[in-house]
Amino acid sequence: MTDWTHRYARINGLDVHYVEQGTGPLVVLLHGFPHLWFSWRHQIGPIAEAGYRVVAPDLRGMGGTSGPTEVREYDVDRIVADLIGLLDHLGEQRAVFSGLDFGLFAAYDLAQHHPDRMRAIIGLENPFFTPDDTPPLTRAARHARKRFNHIHYFQQPGADADLDAAPREFLRKVFYALSSDYHYLDVWKKPPGTGYLDALPETPALPWSWLTELELEFYVAAYSRSGFTGGLNWYRAMDLCWQYRRSYADRKNPVPFFFLGSTEDVDLQAWHGQDPLNQLRHHHADLREVRMLDHAGHMMQLEKPAQTTAAMLDFLAAL
Template sequence: MSEWTHRFSRINGIDVHYVEQGSGPLVVLLHGFPHLWFSWRHQIGPIADAGFRVVAPDMRGMGRTSAPRDFRQYDVPSITGDLLGLLDHLGAEKAIFSGLDFGMFSAYDLAHLHPERVAALIGLQNPFINWTEKPPLTLAAEAGREHFHHIHYFSEPGVADRDLDAAPRRFLTKVFHTLSGAGDYLRTWDHPPGATYIDAMEEPPPLPWPWLTETELEFYVENYSASGFTGGLNWYRVGDLRWRQRKAFEGRKITVPYFFIGSENDIDLAVFHGRDPLERFGQFYADIRGVRVLEGVGHMMQMERPGAVNEVMLEFLDTLR
């Protein structure tokens, strides 16, 4: 931690906070929701020690990066502009991008629109952008009429914001457990429409867990208590707009070198990417370099099994030297 350097810069019209360590080829680590740069705390040092310059930003709307209130400012051009602006600010022609959740989808967008700025991709958990016939919020609303559905709940302005801002510690503790290998997200679907996400999730065991301490949780609680959750929720609320914008490259394959690390207990791989997602990489990528699936962990893999994730990431990175 002593080697981490915190920086604040004006990029693409917003104030961006990022953490940097090391020198060498640039590796950018992109988090999702409800995460922060801190979700890469176990990866930054080992990757930097292996001879890379590592940068982990707080993504737009989260942590200490600006959080525009208008959800339309989280669309594909805005987020891609953030990443291009970050590369320019760092003086880098291109970078290796790795990410999880919304962070990885942002890297996929960048690889479609500006492949010349992407040296390679290392996807965690989220294998590709889904090409659906209906907009995602429409699909979520249809599911939300049958049972609780977190995307539909998040998409209604003011509802989730109020609930989560009132109980950040309770929400973060519950959602981190629910999405881990020890939790079961699908049990939230047993709850009726109108339930809150906090109420729909099971009670987690008391901290510390094998992969999360009280002090580490407090870092997330402190940041989201300060920023509120609206910025992160806007990533969901812009879903239909992004769906329309991505029509421009629907059906096109990403051409940069691609690696993937998944886990056997991840809800995204099990439910949200259709049947047999690992068998369909050829539909989305022209240059698949490696695919690995880790046992015994869930969606929070880079925190749940950091040693195993680091080993595979470093193996993949070494092939790119």
């Protein structure tokens, strides 16, 4: 941690915060929601020590990076421009991008628009854009008629205020629910109209084996400052992104691709169809390697940090 350098820059109209360590070929680490650059804390140092320049930004609207309040400002073209602007600011032509959740989808979009700016993608948990003729927010609304659905909940005007009023409770509960210590799909058993804080499970007292009180407080402090609107806007823009991506829905990712998943990840269980690992070659033109970690959920970088880092280093070495 002592070798991390916090930097701030004006990129694509945003005040951007990122953390940097090391020298060498560039590796950019992209988080999801409700995460921050800090979710890569176990990976930044070892990857830098292996001979790479590692940059972990806070993405648009989260952590120390500013974000507009308008939902349309979270469409694909804006996010891709953020990543190109980051590369230009860093003075780098290309990078390996690794991502999870929304961060990985941003890398997939970048590969479709600017493959020349990417050496490879290391994908965690989310293997591809899942083909669907129904807009995602419509699908979530249909699901929410029968049971709680977090994507639909995030569309409600009061969701921001609910989470802003209880950041510690929300982050503690959602991190636990997304881990292998809980079966996230049990959240869907709650009835329609349930608030997210009530739908999420109660948790054991901290510290857990993979998260301490101090680490949780880092997230709490960051989201207490920024609020949750920026993060929720990534969900609110899902239909805009779906429409934008239809122009390349049948086009494979053209850059080298490595995949790292976990056996108890909710996204692999529920969001990418039947047997998603066997579908990877239908979505990636240059699939290099696939690995799975046992006994880890969606929080794999935190739950299994050594194994996650080792796999990423192997993938980088293979390039």
